[in-house]
Amino acid sequence: MRLSDFDFDLPERLIATRPARPRSSSRLLVATPSTMTDAHSIDLPAFLRPGDRLVLNDTRVIPARLSGVRRRSGEGGDTSARIEATLLEPRADGTWSALLKPLKKVRDGEALAFSPDLSATVEGRDEGTARLRFNLSGDDFDAALAEAGAMPLPPYIEGRRPSDAQDREDYQTVWARETGAVAAPTASLHFDDALLAALAARGIDRSFVTLHVGAGTFLPVKVDDVRDHKMHAERGEITLEAAREINATRSAGGRIVPVGTTALRLIETAAEDDGTLAAWRGATDIFITPGYRFKAADALMTNFHLPKSTLMMLVSAFMGVDRVREIYDHAMRNDYRFFSYGDASLLLPAG
Template identity: 75%
Template sequence: MKLSDFDFDLPEALIATRPVRPRSSARMLVAEGGAIADAAMIDLPGWLLPGDLLVLNDTRVIPARLSGQRFRDGAEGRTAARIGVTLLEPRPGGLWSALVKPLKKLRDGEEIRFSDQLSARLEGRDEGTALLAFNVAGASFDAALAEAGEMPLPPYIANRRPADDRDREDYQTLWARHSGAVAAPTASLHFDDTLMAGLAARGVTTTHVTLHVGAGTFLPVKTDDVSQHRMHAEWGEVTVEAADQINATIRAGGRIVPVGTTALRLIESAATGDGVIAPWRGATDIFITPGFRFRLTDALVTNFHLPKSTLMMLVSALVGQDEVRRIYAHAISERYRFFSYGDGSLLIPPRQRRHQMVANDTTVP
């Protein structure tokens, strides 16, 4: 497969820089059985069945984007340089890996001051990223970061406008719980209390898993041969409770519907067989491309993705490359809003017979 197989032309006007309000008023494209329907996210319960299970990613986005200054004393007096930092992930020993721009203006051991309460020292470099040691830790670090940091909006939004206080709410899911992500699981941004109530009334249940979305989700694929691309690893967890709910749903004949590609990647990483999942904790670099065998996923709630991205490859694996081209052509023609703050979709591929087989197999845990 070539990278060009996942390309398409998107009018810039369709890139959303703000979400709609209320959240569930966003539009929703539904693709099932070769048919495409135009709906709204608030209509999602009507497209699902009683007994279906939505898998929700409960990661919480940290205000990972920081702006600070480096001061240096020299023969001509004290000089300053502005330094931009995007936190990536915690490292052993209390360090953080981070993207620092411009990294060349920092020497090892120099300090960046972000506020009166927060500063960091450059401890080293690791393949183009910086290793930072902050002056505070624990709850004090969380409080200082909340005060000094901004939400790490994707480049296609940040290049058009700066983050602001609205993004602290807009770029966080309703059920965000475990801090650690530097990007939101954006399909979940469409869910509000009204939609959740409608799902419960329909008999659709939910479970939570955690995948801390990393900045690697925004990195472009640079190899023309897709098979040569290497995914950045992200930390995730499927609890005993979540695994039990997923297994019980499959045994009962219900469908497993991840909300977002992050939840899908995590449960497929934790699958131990067709229709079976076990508790799981660790880093996953699973790369889903056409030809991948889905063991758990029956349908997917997701947004519209960037051309030539790994997420375009994932949805192509789920419903087929030709079908994705048709879906995206329809979305562009009907002027759906694209990317993180854009509209949503419900993709339902033909159901696999294995679920009925598993439902009749009493050996499944």
């Protein structure tokens, strides 16, 4: 498989920089192997069956984007320069992995000030990231980060406008509760109270799992042979309760429908060959490409993804390379909005 197999030309006007309002008014392209139906997210219950189960990612995005100054003492007195940091994940030693800009100019031991309350020391670096030790921890750190940080919007949005106060609501799911992501599980952004009520009335069940989405989700694939790509790892958990609910639905003949590639990747990581799940916790770097045999997911609700991305490879594995190309061509011809704040698709490989 070559990287070019997953490429397409997207008109820039189709890149969404704000979400639909209300959330469930976003468009929904429902695709089977032989049909495509234009609908809206609020119509999702009509395309599911009573007894089906949605699997939802309940990770909560942290305001991981920080702006501040570097402070360095020298012969000419104290000097300072601007610094931008994006937090990636906490480490076992109490430090945080972070992207710094400019990383090359920052020295180990340098102090970084992000607000009157929040500062950090650079303790080292690993493969293009820095290790930061903050002056606060626990609830104090969370409060200071909430005050100083901004939502870490994807590069294709931030290149068109800066993050603002509205993104603190827009770039968070309505059920977010487990803090730790630096990117949103964006297929879940289409859900609001009206849609959740309609799903419940239809007899559609739901279970929550947690996968903390990392900044690596935006990293481009740089190798021509996709088998040579090294997938980023993300932390996740499936509780015993969620595993039992999913197993019971499968046993009763219902379909398992992950909302988003994050939920799908997590349950596929944990599933046995027959699709059953047990409680699971750890890091997953599963890389799903065409030829993969899906064990747990029967359908998938997901947004429209970047060309040449690992997520394009995943949906191509789910529906077939040629069918995904047809789906994306239809979406572009009909002005669907793409990427994190864009519209959604419901993929039904069995019809």
